[in-house]
Amino acid sequence: MITEDDRREIEAAAARVPVRRAAAVEALQVIQKRNGWVSDEDLRAAAGLVGMTVTELDGLASFYSMIFRKPVGRHVILFCDSICCWIQGYEKIVDGLCSRLGIRPGETDREGRFTLLPSPCLGACDHAPAMMVDGDLHGDLTPEGIEAILERYK
């Protein structure tokens, strides 16, 4: 359920733009920041706030890769699968993550702690391979170093 704070934040965003729909992405981000993902129920509430129909907003949300329309774990791991990380062997890192968490990319582990997702280039090519956990960038990854990083996210 969308909270009063969310509503206020979305309202503020909508008040700053010439047409309410221009606050649509921000509205989705507000919801996702709190909830981790955007449920159908929240989507409906947000649609009303930004003057769009649910279908319109859903179409918009589904275009963007960083709006999650399915539940995610407490922490989201985005591993870079683009060229520089590929050259530096990101696949080994992903294999390590997968076996450590017992999931494949796109899935959430059983405890609901981590969701593992591929991501385009994170702009950390000078520290490839890289990944991002909840917005923290981790570069120069090695299969051995992964465990220590994951430990930081409970």
Next chain:
Amino acid sequence: MPVEVSRATIFVEGKPFEASATTNLLDACLSLGFDIPYFCWHPALGSAGACRLCAVKKFANEKDARGRIVMSCMEPVVDGLRISIDDPQAREFRASVLEWLMASHPHDCPVCDEGGECHLQDMTVMTGHVYRQYRFKKRTHRSQDLGPFVNHEMNRCIQCYRCTRFYRDYAGGGDLAEFASRDRLFYGRHEDGVLESPFSGNLVEVCPTGVFTDKTFKRHFTRKWDLATAPSVCVHCSLGCNTIPGERYGTLRRIRNRYNSRVNGYFLCDRGRFGYEFVNDAKRIRKARLAGHGSTDGDDETREFLLRRAAEAVAGPHQAIGIGSPRASLEANFALRELVGAGRFYAGVADNEWRLTELALKILRGGPARPASLADVRLSDAVLVLGEDVTNTAPLLDLALRQAARRGPVEAVVKAGTPDWHALAVTDLVQDARGPVFVAATHRTALAAVAEEFLLTPDETARLGFAVARRIAGEASPGDLPPELESAAARIARALQAADRPLVVAGVCGGDPAVLRAAAAAARALSNGKRKAGLFLVFPESNSVGLALLGAGSLKDGIDRVMSGEAGTAIILENDLYRRLPAGAADRFFDKCRSAILLDHVHHATAERAGLVVPAATFAESEGTLVNAEGRAQRFFKVCPPPRGVRESWRWLCDFARAAGRREAAGLRNLDDLILAIAAEFPELAGIREAAPPAGFRIHGSKVPRESQRSSGRTSIHAEADVREGAPPLDLDSPLAFSMEGAPGIPPSPLIPRFWRPGWNSVQSVNKYQAGIGGPLRDGDPGRRLIEPPASTSPGFSVDGPRAETVGAGEGLLFVPVYQIFGSEELSVRAPAVASLIPKPVLLLHPDDAVMLGIGSGDRVELEVQGETLSLPAKITAEMCRGAAGVPVAPSGALGLDLPARGKIRTVRKP
């Protein structure tokens, strides 16, 4: 037209051609008769540049031999433009585009409803793509259930964006969008469910492949080439959209759009497209029935029997009256008039409605505002709608008004240099800007999305209209409006006055004469020397105007004649009097009437009461002329002969007249006889002769075939019964033939039975029938306008309206009609798909009124109006005006009541 057409010379393959300089290259080349394949471009939707199929080579100048590939839909026509369509590189690229589009296409043509009239198939052939190199897995989708009208099969999608561009950008629908991205684009709804737009059926024709197909058609599917088709006119409202019904084995299979640039253009509403199944209704009247004697069968005996009974009734000692019909053709109504005599011919329409119809007609005749066509509406740049819920009474007018709402902003953009056809750029520039559209109605209408809406009682609406008119005319306001409406009136007047092509819309369905007068006054005030305001008046039914032009007497007078015993027989044409009179009044009428003869095709309460029921043909099995709200006479033709024992109403009536020995009817043996007789008797209707060529018309000695040329031949059609080739039925009433033999090529526009050209099997082939893309059909659009008011201002309506005329003044609560696109119209509700969407009837009440009346939401209330008692649940909503309650015009609603009217209300029980 607002845009002046300037010309340019363009060079195609080195040869010069004249083209319009205000359009794009694709449009120009198609207009010149060249074939360039395309998908995303649509003449009504403009260019999007998405599919990249329309690629041609453009050369910088005469010396440039290399050239570069451009998208013809995105290229403005300029003088001296040099292009090649045939260029090998352009061809190769177009072939690649097709191959890309086909990469994930399921190639399921044999089981696809679009097969045989598929734009994708046509373009595949045109670009020469025959061998598939793509060898990988195709992307797949899960399709959605979009309700009873439109079938969804996303796997066939080629991502051309036409569906959403029509549904959302053109028709304003909010529940269809693009989802996801790249090659996984999905066009659908947030979740399964009925498409909300009343124009959803157009997706079927807009989609170039089989993603969106006609679900009603699916249940009795037939390939396009196995359908018999004929030019027809929609019978489900007063707009007279041109249609192409398709028939096979005696069942009507579907309705398609028949292009008419002045009327419907490329689109139909869902009532018109999906309402056709009443023709196939199992309960339809197919046999003659004599009360107490059961039904009779067998062609000839039935006919003889009926003729005898009818002759007795008419010629007998009890005088006969005729009750005409606003949904029957001019010819049928006229034949009835001939049968009973002009003085005993009455309109089969509720009294208030009839008064309003005559008033509306008088207004249209009086000018100086011109009766607007739908094309005029689409180009209007400021609109005032008074008291008519057009979405529900004349649906396609809603679609036209949505275009008018964008017109002003679009023109500003065009003036600043961005061409009209450049849909993307225009959309980006126009953003959400809307031109002035004002709606005054008793309840929130769908147009509120593009208009400023005022929720007012009919009386307030009339006052607002007069106030606007007075301001435009420079007269002082009568000061009978609250301040906020007073300032609204000033705003509306300013906006209308500032417009180049202002339009006023009102209608008969709203039910208030003062509102009509106010609309007339506003339109009249707006029409000055150089500016002609448009006036669009909505009428209730497909031939309301035609019936009024025939000058019938009012139903009340006819009924009085029977009730007083002066007349004993009533011949009722295609009409259910229980929709025209309160049930009690209708009952009393039938109790009194010695002999009631009904000619109709649908079964209803009147059929239950009639002593003799004569099976009449539907629009699909007869021909005739209808006059639409614009005053345009349009001819429809039968797609198939009437079923056994059934005949056209006009034919029955002419035969009855002859059997009864009426001299006037002696010469009336076919449709053309009737048309000539009508033209002779009513000079105003003389134009109907030109609505379509007469039955004797031939092209090089041949008729126009209703069936398409196909090598399977005519014989195989009834192969399940008989492989021998039977003689096709004759059609003596029209220049159309019930077979595939006949003149090939393009017939005169009123006779176009289907759109098809070699290589163009889909609806896109309409391009080949137009004088220029999006313009009139080659020899002019079908139909003849009958009402051309005098250009000069004639004394008629002052800007002051006699307020006393407002109906329903007096004691009690005012009940106003609330029309429904699905439910209010008599014929379409018999189509199962339409019937499934009729909303539950509720009484609409404003919260303030509800408090005053002590009614809570959901309470069941009883209304007493015009001697009838209605029981409905109440719905309390701010979407209703204060001071009136809205009663649905629908089954178990206000049908038969003559609203607006005052009455009583009480709560029966709280749920």
Next chain:
Amino acid sequence: MERPLTQNIRPGEEPLDLKGYEAAGGYRAARKALLSMAPQDVTALVKASGLRGRGGAGFPTGQKWEFLPMGPDAPRPKYLCCNADEMEPGTFKDRLLMEGDPHQLVEALILTAYAVQAEVCYVFVRWAYAKSARLLEKAVAEAVEAGLAGRNILGTGFNLDIRVHSSAGRYMCGEETGLLNALEGRRASPRAKPPFPPVSGLFGKPTLVDNVETLCSVPHIVNNGADWFRRLSLTGEGGTKIYGMSGRVKRPGAWELPLGTRVREILEVHAGGMKEGYAFRALLPGGASTDFQVELDVDLDFTHEPLVGSRLGTGTSIVLDDRTCPVGFVLNIERFMARESCGWCTPCWSGLAWIVKTLEAIEQGQGRPEDLEILDRHVRDLAPGHTFCALAPGAVEPLGSALRLFREDFERHIKEGRCPWK
């Protein structure tokens, strides 16, 4: 060597705050321009400096500014959009500038907005750059507080509302018109051009879209003049450039160097040469949507790159070494491009998907001889002008050049039915 853009940047340290930035000479240009120059003078200066866009397309910056309607009759409001989307694989230069010296960008925005008289400025920041967004927001707040942004800047009556917008993620948001759609709450598919954003941009109003690095040069041009700026470069194209290099080099990174620095110098001096045991084979000089080149002795700038069949692009190179499979390399890039296609035009959404499947087949040893012709045809068919925007043509630049330069490698995959590098 002068390094104006990165002079304040100390790796590993917090960026300068307003006071620090001003102490280092910051906001001098803003004061100078707003208090003593007419807007058109700023534009003229930038035009004279020869500055060209650093976002990939290299359009002359001053000329683009001139397209915006000026004067009292110009539509209002006008918008400035700073393109900080930076989703081009292999590119991380704008992040360096935003994280290292946010006030430099804020000053640049004020100057640019003043030049074109824009009232509202959006900084469109990629989602992964949350830190940049945070630092920028702080810098903007400080500037507003100090009267350098917001209402009535420096008492001149000029107003500028600077907003930081975080992208919801899509490479297409970096395409300038996709960016506008994204800001309007629409899908980030591109818009038709013409009309170009300076005429019809955000909300249908005149809009200037410029890259972070491009804009960051502006304060220095205003401070030091056009001639100074031209002289910064080695080849007369004006300014410095943040060059980057990644792949199997000793010291991957980004460095501000004179525009026109030789590729060899970047590789051997700044990136420290190839890693032990790896040899140089080729590089993409300006991000993932430029052509491969094997030449090292070429000036990395706008005019010299095309001579070796590539282009400057974003100026951040990705190196292909001798132990990396070129087919796999290109496949990775095309996968990115196909995934990021907006789905508007057929050649891109369908063509790129087909390219990816074909490359996958080749890479997995399932390739067929005719696959190379299919790929060749796609390279031809996805040329500029054939598609709606520049994503697809950019996407086939590495593919086309790889097919040319490494054809034997492709053929070996097909002939041997396996990837020889595995």
